[in-house]
Amino acid sequence: MEREGTKRQPLHTAEVKHWDAFLFLVRIFRFLLIILGLYKKGQKNALALETVHHQQKFKNLPAAFEKTRILHLSDLHIDGMPELLKILKKQLREIGPVDFCVFTGDYGVSPLKSEDPNHPMVSDMKEILECIDSTHPPIGILGNHDSAHTVSLFNELGIKMLVNQKLQFEKDGEVLQFVGTDDVHYFYGPQSLKCLEHCQEHFTVGLIHSPELFDFAAEAGVDFYLAGHTHGGQIRFFNRPLITHLDRGKQYSAGNWKYRQMKGHTSVGVGTSGIPVRYGVNPQILVHQLIREES
Ligand SMILES: [Fe+2]
Numbered sequence: 001m002e003r004e005g006t007k008r009q010p011l012h013t014a015e016v017k018h019w020d021a022f023l024f025l026v027r028i029f030r031f032l033l034i035i036l037g038l039y040k041k042g043q044k045n046a047l048a049l050e051t052v053h054h055q056q057k058f059k060n061l062p063a064a065f066e067k068t069r070i071l072h073l074s075d076l077h078i079d080g081m082p083e084l085l086k087i088l089k090k091q092l093r094e095i096g097p098v099d100f101c102v103f104t105g106d107y108g109v110s111p112l113k114s115e116d117p118n119h120p121m122v123s124d125m126k127e128i129l130e131c132i133d134s135t136h137p138p139i140g141i142l143g144n145h146d147s148a149h150t151v152s153l154f155n156e157l158g159i160k161m162l163v164n165q166k167l168q169f170e171k172d173g174e175v176l177q178f179v180g181t182d183d184v185h186y187f188y189g190p191q192s193l194k195c196l197e198h199c200q201e202h203f204t205v206g207l208i209h210s211p212e213l214f215d216f217a218a219e220a221g222v223d224f225y226l227a228g229h230t231h232g233g234q235i236r237f238f239n240r241p242l243i244t245h246l247d248r249g250k251q252y253s254a255g256n257w258k259y260r261q262m263k264g265h266t267s268v269g270v271g272t273s274g275i276p277v278r279y280g281v282n283p284q285i286l287v288h289q290l291i292r293e294e295s
Helices: 019-035 039-046 084-095 120-130 149-156 190-196 211-220
Strands: 050-058 069-073 100-103 165-171 174-180 203-207 224-227 255-259 262-266 284-292
Touching: 019 039, 050 084, 050 262, 084 120, 084 284, 120 149, 190 211, 211 224, 211 255, 211 262, 224 284
Parallel strands: 050 284, 069 100, 174 203, 203 224, 224 262
Antiparallel strands: 069 284, 165 174, 255 262
C-alpha cells in the first residue's frame, strides 16, 4: 500500500485525503499567524511539554499487574521541532522507573525513505531510549507518518515493533497482553482487525495509532485502547479541536474516554506536524498507572 500510494481508512475502500492540498492550506495559515503576531506564542506553547499522570481503573486487571506503570509517548515528530528533543529527554529522565514504555506512532514528520541506520531520526530515538528506565523493552507501532522501514530500524534499537501482532507478558501465572496494529488512518487493512481477535482471553492493552478502531477494538475485547494521531487538534478554539484528522471516532480525539466496557486514552502528543505551533493544547508525556477497581 505504501509503495503504491494507496491510502485506505476503516470502512472506506477509495483513496482518502490529499496531503498536498492540506499542506497548501497550512502554509496560508502559517502566514496569517505571522501577520497576526501569534506565531512565536504558538512555538512557545509547542515546547511547553508536561508529564501527566493518570490512574486507569479496571475491574478485570490481573492482580499480578496491579499498579503497573505504562509510559505512553505518541507523535514525537522529532524532526518537526529540533528544540523539543532536549526538553523531552530531560523530562523522561525525571519520570523514573516504569514497567512498560509504549510509542503509538508518528516518530517523525517525514517518513524514513530507506533503512539507513545513520538517519538522524534513528540517532534521536536512540537518545530518547537512553532516557527511559523501563523494566520491559519498549513497544512501538507505526503511525501514518511512518514508513515500513521504521520497523526493522527500530527493532534494531531494541523497540519491539508490533505490526498487527500481539505480545504477552506473564507474571505470577497471569498475563498482560499488548496488541499493536499497523496504522489504520492511511494504511488500514483487514489484518488489523484480524490481529485483534481473541483479545478477550487476556487483559489487553491495544496500541493503535488513531482512535478510529474504537468500536472494533471494544467488540474484540480490548480493555485499554491507547492512541495518538490527533495532537488534540494541535490548535483548539474554545477548547474544541480545529482539525482532528479522524474519519470516525471524532469524539475520542483527546484524553481519557470510554466506549462500552473499554477504556481509552488518545494522547495529544509530544510533537507537532504541519506548523510547529500549538494553541489551547500543550504537548504531553503520559504515565498511565493500572489499578484494580473493586467491584
Ligand atoms: Fe502525528
